[in-house]
């Protein structure tokens with residue numbers, strides 16, 4: 066059974082592993098204690114106290130706060146109930162003109178605003194770019210991932226969720 | 230029925246298929262197997278047995294491909310073989326273009342359901358041919374040879390092989406046609422046809438088949454290549470049965486599939502998190518201007534929303550609910566293609582390793598809504614290029630699963646998608662001089678097998694090295710392509726700047742080529758790739774989609790003069806706004822923002838540009854490490870202006886050292902500017918929502934966008950309900966296209 070020390074996993078998260086180190090991690094059998102270890106590392110890294118239940122995103126976590134499960138950015142900004150799409154609490158920039166799209170893509174190499182627009186979702190707290198959506202104008206905001214937290218902990222890991 | 234049934238224990242194949250489906254439905258286990266008895270009793274023998282079959286399939290493929298003359302088969306390995314149960318479920322597969330393992334399964338099931346056992350009969354030594362996308366195929370270009378395998382008087386399995394043709398005899402030359410609008414344009418159709426007996430292909434079939442395509446030699450040798458591979462598999466299977474016994478074999482194949490099914494559940498539980506995952510992809514069909522046929526003159530966007538439910542038991546439910554409609558274009562997709570695409574990706578992102586078989590198919594419950602592009606249910610539509618919709622659609626599956634992999638901590642496995650395997654330039658012509666004068670050459674470079682892969686959550690994406698349909702992808706050598714498409718020699722192949730999706734980790738980057746028509750006449754040229762919409766489901770966690778394709782070619786050029794005078798000619802198109810074509814050439818230069826074009830006629834000295842795709846990015850570009858950005862600049866992956874406007878990095882080129890030097894202080898200032906700009910140019914969600922809604926209510930949507938919504942609203946109750954609720958529209962809200 067594979068297992069990796071915390072230092073290796075820290076470096077994995079930081080993107081510091083060389084290809085030579087990374088390759089066997091990709092091709093080998095997975096380390097069953099990964100979730101638990103990553104959770105520990107992330108919990109130490111965030112500047113706040115709430116218990117992380119699920120790491121949702123590079124910067125976002127489902128955390129337990131006063132009996133509620135909310136989405137929280139590592140900057141401290143809180144997005145509210147995890148069952149609601151966190152994107153509808155973001156600041157949004159829509160690139161729907163050739164000029165705005167042209168800042169990111171060479172001419173002809175971006176979408177045509179008549180066909181598609183590019184949306185940027187920013188954290189209102191730290192202005193980190195949390196998500197982009199390339200969709201036709203008028204497309205509803207996509208709800209990327211809604212985890213089933215209790216089934217995960219109780220049925221898959223065989224333990225109660227940390228907030229239970 | 231007078232004939233003795235050919236199934237096991239006196240059953241017909243249809244009875245066996247029904248029984249197998251009943252078991253799966255009632256017990257969720259393949260053939261109701263709840264205990265892997267052979268594996269438990271003697272795991273060593275079980276694994277050895279599996280490995281021996283797998284080895285036989287791989288070696289059959291490796292040997293058979295030398296019979297083919299087609300460079301697509303020989304160089305890139307666009308073929309694969311699989312062994313199936315009597316019911317048509319794959320047990321073990323070769324390497325190669327694995328997208329077809331499940332497609333052939335559907336073809337076998339079709340023959341069983343149509344009672345081929347009775348008529349036309351299924352006998353030892355007979356050969357069946359299929360390329361019908363309605364009955365277990367992707368498009369007519371992929372041709373399958375399937376043989377029944379008998380032990381004594383029972384059918385014990387099927388061997389199937391598939392190769393990708395250079396031409397399928399469609400409305401224009403080519404393997405992924407753009408101009409096909411109905412079945413009658415797709416080329417030769419063989420719907421599970423018997424074409425041989427006594428291990429030989431009938432002469433009348435071969436005469437007919439060769440006349441149905443533009444490349445008779447490739448067709449004939451490919452048919453022989455597939456049959457040879459199938460026969461080698463049959464021989465290997467006979468050896469296996471001599472060694473292990475028929476009873477062992479019969480139990481073994483069912484256990485192997487059940488094990489394959491369980492592996493999916495175990496992997497899902499090991500790597501994902503139960504819950505609901507969503508993504509959406511799109512594809513542009515910009516044929517209002519392009520199409521020849523009046524009814525095909527229509528601009529369309531395909532809506533390809535995907536939802537995956539990871540269930541408590543580790544099985545998956547996947548739906549394309551909300552998909553838009555089919556159309557008078559070749560991008561319609563049959564279920565066989567959808568299943569094949571899904572299976573080949575699942576085997577890459579979740580269930581790689583041993584026991585890759587149809588067990589994976591049984592672990593995923595799926596919904597391809599009827600009447601949509603992914604299940605039109607109409608055999609008279611064109612299905613010549615279903616890849617156009619299929620390839621972007623399944624980026625959504627990869628991205629969705631990546632959310633789960635990330636949350637579970639397996640960040641190294643995250644891949645939000647891949648580049649479209651375009652720009653498939655196609656066509657061909659006739660040599661007008663030289664030793665091959667009068668002979669036809671076909672344009673179908675398969676360097677499309679080398680696209681950019683998406684970034685992961687820990688590193689950049691793979692450059693120029695990925696094709697979703699073939700895990701062993703390869704760009705191929707220019708010299709090999711030129712051997713069979715000698716009428717269009719390459720002038721250059723270079724890294725194309727700014728193709729990779731931006732992000733903390735960038736997507737894979739790619740090349741572009743320039744080629745010139747030479748020594749030829751009657752040259753058709755066309756190509757297909759996304760152009761007006763980004764490919765697939767885009768970037769992840771703040772990463773951006775990779776660049777789109779576009780079309781560039783030059784007609785009536787002065788290349789003859791340029792060559793004679795040894796003057797400079799374009800080697801690339803690094804900045805399409807200030808093009809090298811325009812700078813260096815005289816003639817008619819055609820640039821189109823869309824990339825899929827109907828055939829045009831080209832002449833000697835005309836030039837074409839074609840670009841392979843990057844991959845989507847991951848994470849906020851402002852977090853990209855400076856040393857990686859320096860390398861991007863030094864390698865020509867991105868141009869300096871894009872580095873400044875997206876990554877906020879200020880760099881200067883040092884002429885003496887010949888490398889880029891980053892100005893860290895100026896970079897800090899620039900990054901702060903970009904952060905301020907984010908605040909200034911963004912809106913709180915509610916204000917954004919009001920503005921965005923007005924695009925619909927104030928009739929600001931373009932015709933193709935409205936058409937897409939109109940189709941999806943009509944085709945799905947659930948998707949329509951969510952759409953109306955999201956924008957707070959009344960329950961009867963519809964979208965009209967005038």
Ligand SMILES: [Zn+2]
Nearest residue numbers: 138140188191
């Ligand atoms: Zn934040």
